[in-house]
Amino acid sequence: MNHYIKKMLPNKCRVYVAVAALLIGAASCTKNFERYNTDNTGVSNADLKADFNDLGAYLKTAQMAIYNFSGGGDPNSFQVQQNLNADCFSGYMMSATPFNGGRNNLNYFMMTGWNGEAFKVGYLNIMAPLDKLRRNGIDQSFPAVWAVAQIIKVTGMSRVTDIYGPIPYSKAGSSKADIPYDSQEDIYKRFFLELDSANTSLRAQISNGTKLPFDFSQFDLVYNGDFNKWLQFSNSLRLRLAMHISKADRATAKLQAEKAVNPANGGVITENSGNMNVKVTGNGLTNPLVFLAKNWNDISINASLQCYLTGYHDPRTPKYLDKSTDTSFPAQYIGIRIGSITGSNAKDDYKGYSSINYKGGTFTLNTPVQLMTAAEVYFLRAEAALNGWNAGGAVQQLYERGINISLEQWGVPDAAYATNSTFKPDAYVDPKRPANNASAPSDITIRWEDGAAEAKQRERIMTQKWLAMFPEGQEAWTEFRRTGYPRLFPVVNNNSGTTISTNIQIRRLPFPQNEYNTNATEVNNAIKLLGGADNAGTRLWWDRE
Numbered sequence: 001m002n003h004y005i006k007k008m009l010p011n012k013c014r015v016y017v018a019v020a021a022l023l024i025g026a027a028s029c030t031k032n033f034e035r036y037n038t039d040n041t042g043v044s045n046a047d048l049k050a051d052f053n054d055l056g057a058y059l060k061t062a063q064m065a066i067y068n069f070s071g072g073g074d075p076n077s078f079q080v081q082q083n084l085n086a087d088c089f090s091g092y093m094m095s096a097t098p099f100n101g102g103r104n105n106l107n108y109f110m111m112t113g114w115n116g117e118a119f120k121v122g123y124l125n126i127m128a129p130l131d132k133l134r135r136n137g138i139d140q141s142f143p144a145v146w147a148v149a150q151i152i153k154v155t156g157m158s159r160v161t162d163i164y165g166p167i168p169y170s171k172a173g174s175s176k177a178d179i180p181y182d183s184q185e186d187i188y189k190r191f192f193l194e195l196d197s198a199n200t201s202l203r204a205q206i207s208n209g210t211k212l213p214f215d216f217s218q219f220d221l222v223y224n225g226d227f228n229k230w231l232q233f234s235n236s237l238r239l240r241l242a243m244h245i246s247k248a249d250r251a252t253a254k255l256q257a258e259k260a261v262n263p264a265n266g267g268v269i270t271e272n273s274g275n276m277n278v279k280v281t282g283n284g285l286t287n288p289l290v291f292l293a294k295n296w297n298d299i300s301i302n303a304s305l306q307c308y309l310t311g312y313h314d315p316r317t318p319k320y321l322d323k324s325t326d327t328s329f330p331a332q333y334i335g336i337r338i339g340s341i342t343g344s345n346a347k348d349d350y351k352g353y354s355s356i357n358y359k360g361g362t363f364t365l366n367t368p369v370q371l372m373t374a375a376e377v378y379f380l381r382a383e384a385a386l387n388g389w390n391a392g393g394a395v396q397q398l399y400e401r402g403i404n405i406s407l408e409q410w411g412v413p414d415a416a417y418a419t420n421s422t423f424k425p426d427a428y429v430d431p432k433r434p435a436n437n438a439s440a441p442s443d444i445t446i447r448w449e450d451g452a453a454e455a456k457q458r459e460r461i462m463t464q465k466w467l468a469m470f471p472e473g474q475e476a477w478t479e480f481r482r483t484g485y486p487r488l489f490p491v492v493n494n495n496s497g498t499t500i501s502t503n504i505q506i507r508r509l510p511f512p513q514n515e516y517n518t519n520a521t522e523v524n525n526a527i528k529l530l531g532g533a534d535n536a537g538t539r540l541w542w543d544r545e
Contacts, residue, residue: 055136056219058129059149063221063278065125066156067369068288075288080114081121083292083299086163087473089506090480091304091466091488094336096297096350102343108496108506110536116512122160123172126153131173142212144205144227147198148220151234154191154198155276155371158241161187162478163509165540166529168522179519181526184541188245192256195238202231203266221279231266233276236377239268240475243380244482246387247544257384261392269377272409277368286365289471294358294365301354303428304441304488306335308467311426312446315412319362320470326352329431337428337436339491349432356471362410363471370472373409378402379465386457396448399461403446406468421447428489435492442487459485481507481543500537507539 068078087093088106095106103109130149133139139146161167166181170190182190205227217225223233242256261268269275280287292299301321309317310333323331336350356363382398385391391398403418424443430436444459452460462485469476480488494502511534515523523534532538539545 052214052219055133055138056214056216058132059145059152059219060221060282061129062126062149062152062156064282064285065121065129066152066159066371067278068121068125069278069280069282069285069369075286075291077117077121078288079292079298080111081117082474083289084114085118085509086477087289087299087471088302088338090473090476091302091338091486092471092473092476093299093305093356094302094338094341096300096336096341096348096353098341098343098345102341102345103495106341107339107491107493108500108536110496110510112510112513115509116514118160118163118509119167119512119515122157122167126156127172143201145212145216147201147205147234148227148230150194150198151230151237154194154241155237157187158191158237158244159474162244162474162540164511165508165538166526177519178522180522181529183529185249188241188249188542189252191241192238192252195234199231199234199265202227202234206231206266221281222276228266229274232269232274233372235260235266236268236276236372236380239377239380239384240372243383244478245542246383247482248542254387254389257380258390261381261384261390263392268381269372269374272374272405274374275370275409276372277370279368280366287363287367287369289356289369290358290363290365290367293355293363297351297355299355300350301333301335301356302489303335303337303430303436303438304486305470306333306354307426307428307441307489308463308486309333311440312417312420312423312467314467315407315414315417316410316467316470318357318360319410319412320357321354322357322359324353324431326431328352332431334431335428337430337438337489337492339493340430340433340436342493372472372475373406373468375402375406375409375468376465376475378405379461379468382461383458383465386454386461395457395461396450399448399464402461402468403464406464409468417446419447421445438489441489444486458483459487462486480505481540496536499533499535504537506536507543508536510534510536 068081083093084095085105088095100111104111105114130153133146133149138149157169161184165184167187168179169182169187171180223229239257239260242253242260246253259265289299306321309320317333321333324334334353336353341350358364378398379402381391381393382395382402385393385395385398400418404413407413407417422445424445425440427440428438442459442463444456444463446464448460449456462479462483466476466479466486480486488505490502490505494500500506511523511526527534530538
């Protein structure tokens, strides 16, 4: 694993002690990862223990790496880590650029060079800097700070396992070679234990009110040093992970979900002030999604999202989307069907279709990165309540609160939206290529119906949850795979060679090629844990029909 990452970066990288250099350099110098598996060469433990400023930089690096901020105005890594994968597979986005001559992940021609980026970032920029904190005794000296580090690690690495399935986790960092993979079931069990440990430390810190000998807020890019809010996010994250496994291990899912929402454990996020948003801070750092849309014009809106928003007359539409700029048809909100861009498309054919709203000011290069919202938590609770579990409220109450707090988040409160019983998603009409046209993806309406079939109730919850989570495509893709909702348009062109079903759609990314090159025995053992071929059509452990 460390050999894989080491080969990904240029040899000219050097290790810097200064905080500013750590923020930029840690994202690009893979030689740091070699020390993750060996020792602390380069910066002495004594020097770092004497000054938390240096250690705090590792914490900031890991927070930014969850979504992979990019330094120096270069968001290439984020683009292949998430944007040209999960953001598009989730139904949120689609690129008008015909990468690789039009044959790429967006029409299921899986690009080896793209598929390892999330793996690399997880270990180099999340696991490695956080392990540096542990090796310097932060878990013993400042347990509440280590608790935040644990929560960040679970947040980031849960995304990595939900991309690939089995990954090295319990033994990561223990050696240079032959690093074993854990099953996804065991990884999730470990996540819950790590959240237990973090919550114990946070509650102790909150209870005793001990003042830290440094200003923790300057290293906290999310909650400005507020441990109460970190505790609520930790519980909300536990709830998210519990719902992920609700089909694979229902008993554990129920136990963990009810534990998460129990007020005695500190509560979950209930207001938008508790949303998990990572600030964009540091020289040359930007919100990478906005950079791709605004500066490179490399990402547009997916037809699935557009058809739900316009069909529902959703008041968030002008907040989320810009109208088209292609002068060959009237300005409108119009997305691109995934898989419709091929080598035969001229490069600029679809460049004028709708993008995220950076022109109207909703999204700027400095917009904090959204990773979890109060709305998502209400929808998670609504689904848990639909399962018959104690979620601290009735299904309809939680569902409607999820809708309305999302509208409040975006500054478009609308009391009539949640009770509308007539609006339905639109059919898709491509203004330039009628061959891409498609019937409406669903006939689901918005208003809650107690007497509706359970499948319809689940679809309502998941559809509105999906609309509320925008633009966070990684979690949206996970929930689409787990539940089958919302119903999304399939790819127009499927170049997978039958390994991915057009109707079932893509389920994961293959393991990185460099793992085969440097950790072959263990990656082949991981395929056995996966329970299917190492291709993008194989379901993960929690992904049950």
